[in-house]
Amino acid sequence: xxxxxxKSSESGKRKLNCSDESKCFELLESILDGExxxxxxEILDEKLAKCQPCFEHYHLEKVIREILKNKCTKQMVPAExxxxxxxxxxxxx
Amino acid sequence: MSEVQRKxxxxxxxxxxxxxxxxxxxDSMYNFAYRLTFDEDDAKDLVQDTYLKAYRFINSFxxxxxxxxxxxxxxxxxxxxxxxxxxKQPSKVDYQEVETYYNSxxxxxxxTSDLRVDAVKDMLGDEISxxxxxxxxxxxxxxxxxxxxxxxxxxxAKILDIPIGTVRSRLHRARNLLxxxxxxxxxxxxxxxxxx
Ligand SMILES: [Zn+2]
Numbered sequence: 045x046x047x048x049x050x051k052s053s054e055s056g057k058r059k060l061n062c063s064d065e066s067k068c069f070e071l072l073e074s075i076l077d078g079e080x081x082x083x084x085x086e087i088l089d090e091k092l093a094k095c096q097p098c099f100e101h102y103h104l105e106k107v108i109r110e111i112l113k114n115k116c117t118k119q120m121v122p123a124e125x126x127x128x129x130x131x132x133x134x135x136x137x
Numbered sequence: 138m139s140e141v142q143r144k145x146x147x148x149x150x151x152x153x154x155x156x157x158x159x160x161x162x163x164d165s166m167y168n169f170a171y172r173l174t175f176d177e178d179d180a181k182d183l184v185q186d187t188y189l190k191a192y193r194f195i196n197s198f199x200x201x202x203x204x205x206x207x208x209x210x211x212x213x214x215x216x217x218x219x220x221x222x223x224x225k226q227p228s229k230v231d232y233q234e235v236e237t238y239y240n241s242x243x244x245x246x247x248x249t250s251d252l253r254v255d256a257v258k259d260m261l262g263d264e265i266s267x268x269x270x271x272x273x274x275x276x277x278x279x280x281x282x283x284x285x286x287x288x289x290x291x292x293x294a295k296i297l298d299i300p301i302g303t304v305r306s307r308l309h310r311a312r313n314l315l316x317x318x319x320x321x322x323x324x325x326x327x328x329x330x331x332x333x
Contacts, residue, residue, distance in 0.1 A: 073309060077283055079290055100254075107257050108265075108315070112284040115265045119168040125181055126163055129188045133155070136189065137148070 058096040065097060072102045076109060151195050158204040159191055165205065165286055166212060172281055173216050173274065183220055187212040206288065210296045213278070221274075252316050256323035268318035276311035283308055 091098040170180035282288045294301045
């Protein structure tokens with residue numbers, strides 16, 4: 045299967061077990077949340093190149109964030125809401 | 138009193154702050170309110186109440202600072218104090234449960250997920266939105282603030298009145314719960330989620 049072949053050829057370059065998953069995943073999630081500084085970008089690149097569990101975790105977390113942002117912010121604001129707020133403000137002035 | 142130090146805004150300044158710093162966030166505010174209440178009318182009321190409070194307390198807002206975080210904090214407090222009470226859902230129990238069992242700052246980051254990127258990418262319908270909506274309100278809230286609205290951990294800590302460590306751990310747990318949901322959807326879609 046295509047998926048499996050990709051997976052094994054990719055993981056060929058990377059170690060299959062993470063030496064410190066707990067710390068790595070915490071770091072990866074902070075980076076995705078924009079919390080880490082520029083120096084952590086280098087650590088990130090190294091982890092993604094060398095560690096399969098980190099690579100997989102990073103990409104899964106990344107795609108979930110992207111899809112959340114694309115799918116869950118489209119709530120239509122009722123047209124009259126802004127006007128109704130402005131009107132209420134006039135009343136309490 | 139701290140208010141004494143802050144100068145009072147003129148009516149003109151108030152209107153300017155309201156129009157240029159508060160109102161531009163109405164879309165985000167409504168989205169947040171709707172995802173908290175799941176009801177269009179409740180969401181409208183909640184946003185309207187928030188803006189009225191914001192106007193009433195406008196002198197305690199410092200012009201040019203983070204209006205969005207300031208407004209979100211008011212909205213979240215209004216939700217807890219007023220809307221949660223009248224909600225039919227047993228969210229009070231829910232909330233305490235969360236506080237008691239899930240607020241430890243020690244999270245196990247090694248809990249790996251066998252959910253596949255491909256499976257998530259194929260979720261083109263409402264799965265992700267439904268998964269988000271199925272989470273308990275405290276978990277839902279951190280994901281909305283972080284992933285939908287892009288607040289930093291520090292801003293979230295202020296909006297929610299919790300330490301940054303708790304923000305971080307609650308967010309991690311929330312995402313794990315979300316992944317559990319998505320995994321069950323993926324199984325229904327025929328994806329093999331078992332590791333080979
Ligand atoms: Zn690793």
